[in-house]
Amino acid sequence: MTTPYTERPLAPVTVDAATEHFWTQAKEGLLCTRRCTSCGEVHWYPRALCPFCMGDTEWCSLSGLGTIYSVSVTRRAGPIAYAIAYVALDEGITLLTNIVDCDFDDLKIGQRVEVTFKPAEGGAMVPMFKPA
Amino acid sequence: MTIKRKACIAGAYEHPTRKAPDKTVAQLHAECARGALADAGLTLQDVDGYFCAGDAPGLGANNMADYLGLTKLRHIDTTDTGGSAYLIHVSHAAQAIAAGKCDVALVTLAGRPRSEGSSGVAPRLVTANTPDVPWEMPYSPVIVNMYALAAARHMHEYGTTSEQLAWIKVAAAAHAQHNPNAMLREPVTVEEVLASPMISDPLHKLDCCVVSDGGGALVVVRPEIAARLKRPVVNILGAGETIKGQLGGHVDLTWSGAAISGPIAFKEAGVSPADIQYASIYDSFTITVLMQLEDLGFCKKGEGGRFVADGNLISGVGTLPFNTDGGGLCNNHPANRGGITKVIEAVRQLRGEAHPKVQVPDCTLALAQGTGGLLGSRHGSATLIMERQ
Numbered sequence A: 001m002t003t004p005y006t007e008r009p010l011a012p013v014t015v016d017a018a019t020e021h022f023w024t025q026a027k028e029g030l031l032c033t034r035r036c037t038s039c040g041e042v043h044w045y046p047r048a049l050c051p052f053c054m055g056d057t058e059w060c061s062l063s064g065l066g067t068i069y070s071v072s073v074t075r076r077a078g079p080i081a082y083a084i085a086y087v088a089l090d091e092g093i094t095l096l097t098n099i100v101d102c103d104f105d106d107l108k109i110g111q112r113v114e115v116t117f118k119p120a121e122g123g124a125m126v127p128m129f130k131p132a
Numbered sequence B: 001m002t003i004k005r006k007a008c009i010a011g012a013y014e015h016p017t018r019k020a021p022d023k024t025v026a027q028l029h030a031e032c033a034r035g036a037l038a039d040a041g042l043t044l045q046d047v048d049g050y051f052c053a054g055d056a057p058g059l060g061a062n063n064m065a066d067y068l069g070l071t072k073l074r075h076i077d078t079t080d081t082g083g084s085a086y087l088i089h090v091s092h093a094a095q096a097i098a099a100g101k102c103d104v105a106l107v108t109l110a111g112r113p114r115s116e117g118s119s120g121v122a123p124r125l126v127t128a129n130t131p132d133v134p135w136e137m138p139y140s141p142v143i144v145n146m147y148a149l150a151a152a153r154h155m156h157e158y159g160t161t162s163e164q165l166a167w168i169k170v171a172a173a174a175h176a177q178h179n180p181n182a183m184l185r186e187p188v189t190v191e192e193v194l195a196s197p198m199i200s201d202p203l204h205k206l207d208c209c210v211v212s213d214g215g216g217a218l219v220v221v222r223p224e225i226a227a228r229l230k231r232p233v234v235n236i237l238g239a240g241e242t243i244k245g246q247l248g249g250h251v252d253l254t255w256s257g258a259a260i261s262g263p264i265a266f267k268e269a270g271v272s273p274a275d276i277q278y279a280s281i282y283d284s285f286t287i288t289v290l291m292q293l294e295d296l297g298f299c300k301k302g303e304g305g306r307f308v309a310d311g312n313l314i315s316g317v318g319t320l321p322f323n324t325d326g327g328g329l330c331n332n333h334p335a336n337r338g339g340i341t342k343v344i345e346a347v348r349q350l351r352g353e354a355h356p357k358v359q360v361p362d363c364t365l366a367l368a369q370g371t372g373g374l375l376g377s378r379h380g381s382a383t384l385i386m387e388r389q
């Protein structure tokens, strides 16, 4: 059995004070999050205050490399099947994402993946992951 | 302060409807309130505490309290943790009664997701400014796949199988055949669960709960009041509640909030999982049940699959009868929030009023457990332990 990746329309992203820098970086093909200036920990999703110590935070770049922590091919939530996943980045944070550009039926937990970007309506580039 | 034996569940009512196109949500709330008060032998004028959550139409409790005609209120609580909220309401009602803040607390839930065309493959309703939304909505998280991710990880870590998860549905269906109000009354087999359409790997259609209209209500009272009513007395022994999220990006799908709310409730009640004779376990999906059973300590972490297999959750067959009304998987999941029906069936069991085919003999100690929200990202968990006096 194969379930090939099919492009699906992505709604415009939310651009606000919390997200604007992230989407600007994403257009350059860069993945980033925020790091605490007090305890030094990176966290996901990016916040103005550190979720571990309430310290101030600043943007930092991420490698875009990681492994699949969990994955589910959603087959009946619409006309196009898609793979939703948690990817554990090498920097130690795990984020919700989609896996793309592959046969979904070959996906496995523990598989190495790398970031790629897919266009949303309105021109934003949304980070997703593909087999490395 | 403890709530142990400081309050009693005196009234419980589950609306019989499963499809109510000709009724409003407010009307369903009111019909449930009337049913629970009549069950208790109390009236509208006795109610001085009101509890509701996000399914209640309007601004918090304001509109429903006015619609219901509650004029004696001196305690209000609109805690909303999704489907687990109503178990928290019972706990908070017991706290309020113990603190002298009210004497007769009414909890209502109602909704019409079936008539309104809602389903588990639609995006979860979120409000503007929800901080996680911009980071997740592009990836189309829906209710079912946010539980499927937990199921997939559980299978990977512990070798849990789809067959084992299917046994949870099989047990619920075995009970639902005796419930004339249940939406799905046909017994099913493990093979039928596995043959049902795959919705989001590894969850099949029959791993998912029903979408139903309806509702329920509970009346929680001071023990002195319960003592003079004509119904069997159900004491609240202990309760626990928490919220679990994504832990700042240190996501761990192997445990749920029940791992925190459960031990708190057991400690307050002074009992252990082995003492529990009947358990209502929130069953939005089969994986929800398996995860909570482990986290509550009914079996070791990772052994949930073996625990639920071979009918161990079927009343009269296994060691832990669960959801003897058929649960959310077969009976009813009103407002897409199943917490209140979990308490209602536990009360039926403790009163000896469950269907004779599923009644646990001499049931004196029961547990109800709720998980509301999304198992795979953010959820509220509530545990309630009750006894028959």
Ligand SMILES: [Zn+2]
Residues within 6 Å of the ligand: A036, A037, A038, A039, A040, A041, A050, A051, A052, A053, A054, A055
């Ligand atoms: Zn910090």
